[in-house]
Amino acid sequence: MLLNKKVAVITGGAGLNGLGFSTARMMAAQGARVVILDLAGANPAAAAAQLGEGHVGLVADVTDKASCDAAAAAVLEAFGRIDILVNNAGITQPVKTLDITGADYDRILDVSLRGTLYMSQAVIPAMRAQKAGAICCVSSVSAQRGGGILGGPHYSAAKAGVLGLARAMAREFGNDGIRVNCVTPGLIATDINKGLIPDDKMKAILEGIPLNRVGVPDDVAGCLVFLASDLAKYLTGVTLDVNGGMLI
Ligand code: NAD
Numbered sequence: 001m002l003l004n005k006k007v008a009v010i011t012g013g014a015g016l017n018g019l020g021f022s023t024a025r026m027m028a029a030q031g032a033r034v035v036i037l038d039l040a041g042a043n044p045a046a047a048a049a050q051l052g053e054g055h056v057g058l059v060a061d062v063t064d065k066a067s068c069d070a071a072a073a074a075v076l077e078a079f080g081r082i083d084i085l086v087n088n089a090g091i092t093q094p095v096k097t098l099d100i101t102g103a104d105y106d107r108i109l110d111v112s113l114r115g116t117l118y119m120s121q122a123v124i125p126a127m128r129a130q131k132a133g134a135i136c137c138v139s140s141v142s143a144q145r146g147g148g149i150l151g152g153p154h155y156s157a158a159k160a161g162v163l164g165l166a167r168a169m170a171r172e173f174g175n176d177g178i179r180v181n182c183v184t185p186g187l188i189a190t191d192i193n194k195g196l197i198p199d200d201k202m203k204a205i206l207e208g209i210p211l212n213r214v215g216v217p218d219d220v221a222g223c224l225v226f227l228a229s230d231l232a233k234y235l236t237g238v239t240l241d242v243n244g245g246m247l248i
Contacts, residue, residue, distance in 0.1 A: 001030045001031035002030040002225060003083075003228065003229055005031060006031070006084055007084070008034050008035065008228065009035045009072075009119075009123065010024050010036055010086040011060070011085075011115065012037070012042075013034075013036035013044065013047060013088060014042035014043055015047075017190050018190045018217060019188060019217045020086070020089070021036070022216075024036055024048075024051060025051060026222065027084070027221075028052065033054055033056075033079060034055040035055070035057070035071075035075050037057075037071050037119075038059070039061060040059045044057030044058055044059060045058075058075075062111060062114075062118055063111055063114055064118075065121070065122075068118040068122040069121075071122065076126055081130055082127060083132065085120065085123045086224055087119055087120065087136070087138060087162070088138045089112070090159075092108070092150055092151040092155045093108055093151070093152050094152060095152040097153045100152060100153065104152075104154060105154045111158075113165065116162050116165055116166070117165060120135055123135070124173060127178045128173070128176045128178065131176060131177040132177040132178070133176075134179050134227065135166070135178065135179070136182070136227045137182045138182070138185065139160070139162040139182045140159040140185060141185065142155055143156055145246075149193075149197075149205065163184075166237070166239075167180075170237035179235060180236055181232070181235055181236060181237065181238050182238070183223050183227070184242065185215060185242045185243065186215055186243025187209070187214050187215060187243075188217060188219065188220055189214050189216060209245060210244060212244075213244065214244075215242065223242050226240075
């Protein structure tokens with residue numbers, strides 16, 4: 001198994017139709033002990049219970065540094081180590097540049113970008129002490145092509161920020177044995193976009209995807225498992241474009 005006995009922490013992993021839970025399931029199937037973090041309303045404990053014995057769900061808000069630190073401390077208390085962090089939590093808002101309020105901007109950037117920083121800060125000391133760790137960050141094709149599907153410009157900015165932050169951390173912590181990589185999913189069918197794309201718009205979107213289909217969560221989860229595993233042991237600071245060819 002690719003992740004035998006590794007301890008994997010996944011933020012925003014409680015939505016059963018989401019990328020995070022799909023990743024949790026695939027990592028558990030590869031032998032990892034999985035910790036799902038999410039907001040209380042998303043019920044991370046119930047999601048973790050679906051993975052079977054030995055997995056844990058904890059309430060954590062990635063926009064709150066104390067909450068991230070407490071979650072990391074609880075994982076270390078329970079498992080004694082943290083091998084993998086998947087910075088997956090994110091929210092979007094379909095809105096145009098001139099309509100973005102300060103509160104909108106803060107909300108969108110706080111979850112994807114501040115959350116990626118806070119959770120990384122929370123786990124890096126343990127990874128550093130172990131001299132090993134893999135951090136995988138979930139950005140978006142919106143960062144690369146300037147939105148165009150559902151996210152607003154602040155979402156593109158947040159996800160572009162994730163790419164920069166991840167590369168900077170990859171450079172800073174490589175010598176500590178910590179690898180930091182990203183995925184940039186294209187359009188993946190999850191609750192974040194459910195019912196939001198009318199049929200005529202979907203037809204146009206599919207014309208721009210060489211593989212001619214919308215992605216499914218497992219398409220992204222497989223890439224995250226790879227990046228977290230030793231198969232990717234000489235990869236850091238890279239971005240896998242999981243988008244069906246949308247950028248060709
Ligand atoms: P989703 O809405 O199912 O998952 C997002 C999860 O983040 C939810 O479980 C939510 O409760 C959690 N969350 C929100 N705020 C949080 C907070 N403050 N603290 C902790 N958890 C929080 O959507 P998804 O499509 O599975 O999205 C997962 C990630 O993938 C997001 O970062 C999203 O931006 C990114 N992404 C999705 C797509 C897509 O097409 N679905 C494309 C590119 C990138």
